[in-house]
Amino acid sequence: MSIDPIILGHNQFIGVDHLSQERARGRVDLFSNSQKIVDVIKMSYELGATGMMLSTHQRAGQIMEAVGSEQELKRNMNFYPLIPYVQGYVRRANEMGVIGMLSEALQPASTSNKLKIFFKGGINVMKKDLLALLSSLIEVELLPFNKFNVEAVFLHNVVTDLALSLNAKNIFEFYIDYINDNYGVKPAFGTMNFPKLVERFDEWGIKQPLVMASFNKIGFQMNPSREECERILREYNVDVLAMSTLASGYLEPSEAYEYLYSLPNIRSVVVGVSSKEHATETFKIINNYIRF
Amino acid sequence: MGDSIKVAVIGMGKMGILHTGILNSISDVEVRVLVDNQDTILSFIKAGLPSVCTYKNYEDALRHEDIDLVYITTPNSLHTKIALDCVEREIPFFVEKPLGISVDDCLPLMELLERKRVTNMIGYSKRYVDTFRKGKELIDSGYIGNPIYFKSSMYVSQLFSRGKGWRYKKESSGGGVLNTLATHLVDLLLWYFGNAITMVGNTRSQYSKDVDDFVHAYMIFESGLSGYMDASWSVRNYRLPEIKIEVEGDKGILVVTDDFLKIYTDDTSSWKTSYKQDFFKGVEFDLGGPEYTLENRHMVDSVRDNKETDVDVANGFRTQKVIEAIYKSNSGKMQ
Missing domain, CATH: 3.40.50.720 (NAD(P)-binding Rossmann-like Domain)
Incomplete structure (x- = not known):
């Protein structure tokens, strides 16, 4: 399958840092100017990160607009949306209840022609038909990416894992068909439970899925254990986009990638960088491994 | 099995x-x-x-x-x-x-x-977060000596307009940020320090009509330890709920958050930081x-x-009593 071997991550741009939320707050200042984000994307592209993952955070639209003004990036860079931005929905649900949250989330749909008719049915119709509701949410979430090259759309790990935990085969089948049929790109899945997801997909006959999961030397966010994740990686036909490869900045790139590239089936890696020094060092090390 | x-x-x-x-x-x-x-x-x-x-x-x-x-x-x-x-x-x-x-x-x-x-x-559930669990171990083992003073906070960016749903109605929630969210922080403080005997607090509504959006409280424990607690769901730039507890002991300092734990001891005259990565063990799911x-x-x-x-639930009852004392001290203040 085709996926960029190095994908720039987005956490540093939107105030996510799994080592320290305090550090994340500092970065929110730095990247409150979208041009600063575009500068990092451009630099990363030049260093070999030809793909970029972007969560559909409230700033996604603004960031994509800024990227769109850079012709080279717009033409050549591949984007990997991560949907939905779960934390936003949780916060809004806490603030205004689930129905209020959904009504607000679907607001942009009222201006999209494709969804106009559907939206007229209103929230009460959608409540009765969960899959129709999901399709509207996906449409809205993907609006910022309309004019860009999208290779695969990743389902956020919280949604994947929730559907997995509830044995909701219908949700997975719906998502796969919907992304394939409407966008013609690869449906993909984030997870914190790599072994369970891959085994269940195998049972359900979902062949060679593209999965984003944590792989790092210290087993951080690898459930139920690093050993079990490695076994599944060896034994199943699965394409992996590795995340948390530096265990959120805990590991040095040299030791981290020595481990990562000793594993089979790692097709790509998503890395967040925010400074030129960090980007140069990290991408140079990764490039050395993927070249050979 | x-x-x-x-x-x-x-x-x-x-x-x-x-x-x-x-x-x-x-x-x-x-x-x-x-x-x-x-x-x-x-x-x-x-x-x-x-x-x-x-x-x-x-x-x-x-x-x-x-x-x-x-x-x-x-x-x-x-x-x-x-x-x-x-x-x-x-x-x-x-x-x-x-x-x-x-x-x-x-x-x-x-x-x-x-x-x-x-x-x-x-x-x-915060008691099962590795960093807070380690913090409890260190306090109990006397690593920083007897706790003398603490300051603590819990913040999340959640509410910036009138909230809807049961959380924002006192009759169904029992209170706003204090009873619904900062109850986690109160529980951790009682877990760390034992029984609290005096509470003086102020709660304030900014966006909500019926419940508190901010709480500031001063607490004194049986051991003589005293300190502050501050919480809100209406502060910006806190994507996830974050707790921070800083404890001054007579032999050192402990700072603990959801992400990391920092210790200073007079013996070593230096800081030592551990991250949640240091403690992580996989779970079944x-x-x-x-x-x-x-x-x-x-x-x-x-x-x-x-x-x-x-x-x-005895732990929950103990926390409920502290929370009620904070609400009551607020309503009894001089106009």
Whole structure:
């Protein structure tokens, strides 16, 4: 399958840092100017990160607009949306209840022609038909990416894992068909439970899925254990986009990638960088491994 | 291992769904019954779990089903009523935090539990976060000496307009950020430092009409330790709820957050930092954070072994008393 071997991550741009939320707050200042984000994307592209993952955070639209003004990036860079931005929905649900949250989330749909008719049915119709509701949410979430090259759309790990935990085969089948049929790109899945997801997909006959999961030397966010994740990686036909490869900045790139590239089936890696020094060092090390 | 523990989950909001997902994914547990007064979510979950029975009324479920353990994940004002029914029927239960909406609301449950022993637990999940657990160990071992002073906070960017739903109505939530969210922080402080004897607080509404959006409180503990607690759900730039506790001891300082733990001791004259990465161990199934899985595993094991849990509802009652004292000190202030 085709996926960029190095994908720039987005956490540093939107105030996510799994080592320290305090550090994340500092970065929110730095990247409150979208041009600063575009500068990092451009630099990363030049260093070999030809793909970029972007969560559909409230700033996604603004960031994509800024990227769109850079012709080279717009033409050549591949984007990997991560949907939905779960934390936003949780916060809004806490603030205004689930129905209020959904009504607000679907607001942009009222201006999209494709969804106009559907939206007229209103929230009460959608409540009765969960899959129709999901399709509207996906449409809205993907609006910022309309004019860009999208290779695969990743389902956020919280949604994947929730559907997995509830044995909701219908949700997975719906998502796969919907992304394939409407966008013609690869449906993909984030997870914190790599072994369970891959085994269940195998049972359900979902062949060679593209999965984003944590792989790092210290087993951080690898459930139920690093050993079990490695076994599944060896034994199943699965394409992996590795995340948390530096265990959120805990590991040095040299030791981290020595481990990562000793594993089979790692097709790509998503890395967040925010400074030129960090980007140069990290991408140079990764490039050395993927070249050979 | 024996038979699976058969669970009923009552209330399919955010926390009900989360616990259902985890319980359905860990070993030796069978989610058998789901209760909610709305059909939508029940029919959705039933699609994947056809063997689950669904009810609109929890009393019918308790009457008709053979259940080993009940999870109570309803709005706060229903917690103690359902818990009382569980104790009457001698069914072990897990109740989400906080225990209730007031001390009076919790009293009948606490009185009945004195007469009837039933395994129970309250969802103070922060106790299962590695960094906070390590903090407790270090304080208990005397690493920083006797605690003298602390300051602590819990913030999240959640509410910047009038909130909708049960959380923002005092009659169903028992209070705003203090009773609904900062109850986690109060529980950690009581876990770390023992009984609190004096509370002076101020609560304030900015966006809400009926409940508090900000709380500032000063607390004195039996040991003589005193310090501050500050919490809000209406501050910007806190994407996730974050707790920070800083403790000055007579031999050093401890700073603990959800992400890391920092220690300074006079002996070494240096800081040492540990991150959650240092403590991480995989869990059977992660949904929303390993702490929820550890919490549920402890609950289920305690039921199977017919043992008390580490975080029984007496802890919730103690926290409820502190919270009420803070609310009362606020309403008694001079105009």
